[in-house]
Amino acid sequence: MQPKRISILGVGLLGGSIGLAVKSRINDCEVVGYGHRRSTLDKAIEIGAIDRADEGLSSAVEGADLVVLCTPVGLFRPILEEISGKLAAGTVVTDVGSTKRSVVRDAGQILPPAVHFVGSHPMAGSEKRGVEYARTDLFESARCITTPTEGTDAGALETVEALWRAIGMRITRVGPEEHDRLLSEVSHLPHAVAAALVAMQTEAGSKLAGRGFLDATRIAGGDGSLWRDIFIDNRDNLLSAIGRLKDELAQVEAMLKNSDAGGLAEWLDAAAARREELAREKLRELES
Amino acid sequence: MQPKRISILGVGLLGGSIGLAVKSRINDCEVVGYGHRRSTLDKAIEIGAIDRADEGLSSAVEGADLVVLCTPVGLFRPILEEISGKLAAGTVVTDVGSTKRSVVRDAGQILPPAVHFVGSHPMAGSEKRGVEYARTDLFESARCITTPTEGTDAGALETVEALWRAIGMRITRVGPEEHDRLLSEVSHLPHAVAAALVAMQTEAGSKLAGRGFLDATRIAGGDGSLWRDIFIDNRDNLLSAIGRLKDELAQVEAMLKNSDAGGLAEWLDAAAARREELAREKLRELES
Numbered sequence: 001m002q003p004k005r006i007s008i009l010g011v012g013l014l015g016g017s018i019g020l021a022v023k024s025r026i027n028d029c030e031v032v033g034y035g036h037r038r039s040t041l042d043k044a045i046e047i048g049a050i051d052r053a054d055e056g057l058s059s060a061v062e063g064a065d066l067v068v069l070c071t072p073v074g075l076f077r078p079i080l081e082e083i084s085g086k087l088a089a090g091t092v093v094t095d096v097g098s099t100k101r102s103v104v105r106d107a108g109q110i111l112p113p114a115v116h117f118v119g120s121h122p123m124a125g126s127e128k129r130g131v132e133y134a135r136t137d138l139f140e141s142a143r144c145i146t147t148p149t150e151g152t153d154a155g156a157l158e159t160v161e162a163l164w165r166a167i168g169m170r171i172t173r174v175g176p177e178e179h180d181r182l183l184s185e186v187s188h189l190p191h192a193v194a195a196a197l198v199a200m201q202t203e204a205g206s207k208l209a210g211r212g213f214l215d216a217t218r219i220a221g222g223d224g225s226l227w228r229d230i231f232i233d234n235r236d237n238l239l240s241a242i243g244r245l246k247d248e249l250a251q252v253e254a255m256l257k258n259s260d261a262g263g264l265a266e267w268l269d270a271a272a273a274r275r276e277e278l279a280r281e282k283l284r285e286l287e288s
Numbered sequence: 289m290q291p292k293r294i295s296i297l298g299v300g301l302l303g304g305s306i307g308l309a310v311k312s313r314i315n316d317c318e319v320v321g322y323g324h325r326r327s328t329l330d331k332a333i334e335i336g337a338i339d340r341a342d343e344g345l346s347s348a349v350e351g352a353d354l355v356v357l358c359t360p361v362g363l364f365r366p367i368l369e370e371i372s373g374k375l376a377a378g379t380v381v382t383d384v385g386s387t388k389r390s391v392v393r394d395a396g397q398i399l400p401p402a403v404h405f406v407g408s409h410p411m412a413g414s415e416k417r418g419v420e421y422a423r424t425d426l427f428e429s430a431r432c433i434t435t436p437t438e439g440t441d442a443g444a445l446e447t448v449e450a451l452w453r454a455i456g457m458r459i460t461r462v463g464p465e466e467h468d469r470l471l472s473e474v475s476h477l478p479h480a481v482a483a484a485l486v487a488m489q490t491e492a493g494s495k496l497a498g499r500g501f502l503d504a505t506r507i508a509g510g511d512g513s514l515w516r517d518i519f520i521d522n523r524d525n526l527l528s529a530i531g532r533l534k535d536e537l538a539q540v541e542a543m544l545k546n547s548d549a550g551g552l553a554e555w556l557d558a559a560a561a562r563r564e565e566l567a568r569e570k571l572r573e574l575e576s
Binding site for chain 1: 362411415430431433460462466470471473474475477478479480481482483484485486487488489490492493494495496497498500501502503504505506507508509510511512513515516517519520523526527529530532533534535536537540541544545547549552553554555556557558559560562563564566567569570
């Protein structure tokens with residue numbers, strides 16, 4: 001069922017872009033925005049990302065069919081606690097967090113049985129932050145992971161996936177546990193490594209950094225507090241991924257120490273081939 | 289002094305692009321290409337990257353004022369040995385290798401005193417390989433590091449730097465030792481890490497990889513044998529850089545284990561700020 005009123009809690013880059021996309025793609029749907037900075041809310045209204053702003057959480061979710069949590073991951077639990085008693089039976093709640101185990105668990109514990117939670121992770125964004133960078137087409141052709149569990153309401157799942165599809169996204173369903181494990185591999189570890197590469201730079205080295213270095217570290221440019229929340233929330237998986245990276249680097253160290261040219265070439269060629277395959281797969285996906 | 293005949297030894301992406309750029313930017317200069325595959329040489333002639341092809345090293349350098357080594361780094365020493373006796377007094381030799389200590393040392397040992405070597409590292413390229421990807425503008429606005437030492441002939445240095453400037457590059461002078469140390473930080477380690485991130489991917493994880501992962505691992509897409517040569521040649525510096533990365537990751541592990549949210553946010557914000565600064569510096573550099 002198409003929502004008549006969507007409440008976006010947290011109107012930054014993602015929340016603002018969801019508002020813009022909903023306003024351009026869904027008819028007769030009011031978008032209410034909650035935020036703690038008046039200037040952000042004013043900006044969101046000005047660019048047409050929300051119809052109405054509310055600085056109170058409880059009033060912001062009043063009468064909403066669909067509530068989307070768009071704050072940093074670390075704020076999901078206190079927000080769920082605050083809005084829990086204010087949601088009408090049948091309200092659907094989702095989120096845009098980069099980790100999914102904790103929010104799915106917390107929502108299950110906190111929300112009343114008649115309110116339905118569905119975890120979402122729209123894989124779009126940028127190293128930019130703030131509603132001033134919001135774009136109507138941010139989600140166009142990007143992937144959205146939904147993380148239903150056995151207890152997820154089928155109608156709520158349909159409502160949430162229909163929202164993401166309406167704004168141009170392709171849906172992939174993955175369980176919350178698996179989501180967090182896989183994302184630590186393809187997103188959280190690469191972020192940590194990019195930040196580490198930047199952190200260890202000497203002044204003299206930086207001056208010689210080229211396009212390759214800038215590409216490899218682009219993801220380190222994001223909002224520190226957003227990523228802190230993600231790292232802390234997914235720390236078991238991230239620690240395990242760092243361990244596996246160190247194993248891989250230990251192999252490289254051994255080959256270097258032994259001047260194992262054959263082994264190095266094989267390892268490098270395999271990585272290059274796998275990277276090319278991955279790029280081709282992504283291209284095919286976008287074209288389909 | 290402007291060369292009348294340039295011999296390019298190895299006509300791949302870099303060698304081919306140098307040929308194209310020289311033909312379009314320097315008048316009255318013959319470009320001779322050496323390669324061991326006839327099909328590559330034919331292609332290089334067809335696209336206008338070289339005027340004349342030669343499958344013999346000795347004959348390819350005959351009468352050249354300027355010889356540019358464009359093969360993988362591991363072939364520099366045997367090539368220098370083979371051409372050494374064929375070069376006229378006053379010939380200038382340079383290279384395009386990503387490591388500089390070994391070629392500078394080898395050239396000093398192998399070439400006769402009247403032949404002048406200058407180490408070069410044009411920082412341009414792509415994960416593509418082969419003359420079919422050669423481009424006239426590959427070097428436009430990119431940086432070329434030259435690595436003169438106390439023994440470098442001043443006139444030869446001027447000739448080599450004039451070549452790079454003529455095809456659009458900005459020159460930075462750095463000693464060979466420092467070059468290899470700094471490049472291990474900003475290029476060789478990032479390459480190793482990108483390859484490691486790809487190598488450790490599970491099938492399920494890859495399916496969820498987004499634009500961030502593709503950007504972070506783009507540099508892993510290069511030619512394995514080229515990079516093997518670079519890694520082996522610069523293994524002391526690369527091992528030391530891997531060690532420093534592991535120290536950095538150990539800090540992250542400690543913060544994760546202690547759920548040190550404040551420390552993580554600070555570390556991530558510092559990296560993000562440094563990355564943004566770096567991107568701004570590079571932009572300013574390109575605009576100046």
